[in-house]
Amino acid sequence: MKAILVFLILLVVAESILSAPNEITALSEAGTYSMIFxxxxxxxxxxxxxxAQAEASCTRTGYNGHLVSIHSHSLNLFLLHMVRHFNVDAHQMWIGGKRNSFRRKFYWTDGSRWNxxxxxxxxxxxxxxxxxxxxxxxxxxxxxxxxxxSYKRPYICEH
Structure with missing residues (x-):
């Protein structure tokens, strides 16, 4: 019974995140789409x-931009919804995670904690x-x- 209740609560939370009103700006001629979360x-x-090119592009946009760092499942779901909402034809999107080749640990390009x-x-x-x-x-x-x-992929910046 508790498992069903937990599942229902998670379902309601996920639905509220994905259906919450967010500001949407579509600039399809430039191939960019923005949402606020x-x-x-x-x-x-x-x-x-x-x-590297994607990260450089994010930092050039100003506002201390970087490839997106994801710190919660709700943000991960939101970004997935955003990609699907704009019907971007890509199987993968760059996010800001990278492995330090010396210490072999992952980090975010914006310097935030890998949590x-x-x-x-x-x-x-x-x-x-x-x-x-x-x-x-x-x-x-x-x-x-x-x-x-070195692979080329579409990407998501945060700023």
């Missing part, structure tokens, strides 16, 4: 770049594989995977 602006860029992760099956790979940059999958419930930083 909990006072922070998230911008999705549909043009694929490498991880949440949502790895998919088989991820993260072992540090010897050099798959050091993190993407969020858009074809499953938003699981993360580590891939080669």
């Amino acid at each position: 909990e006072g922070v602006t998230y911008t999705l860029y549909s043009s694929p770049l490498t991880f 949440y992760w949502y790895w998919g099956s088989g991820s993260p790979s072992g540090p010897g594989y050099h798959q050091n940059c993190v993407v969020m999958s858009t074809t499953n419930p938003g699981y993360w995977h580590d891939i080669f930083c």
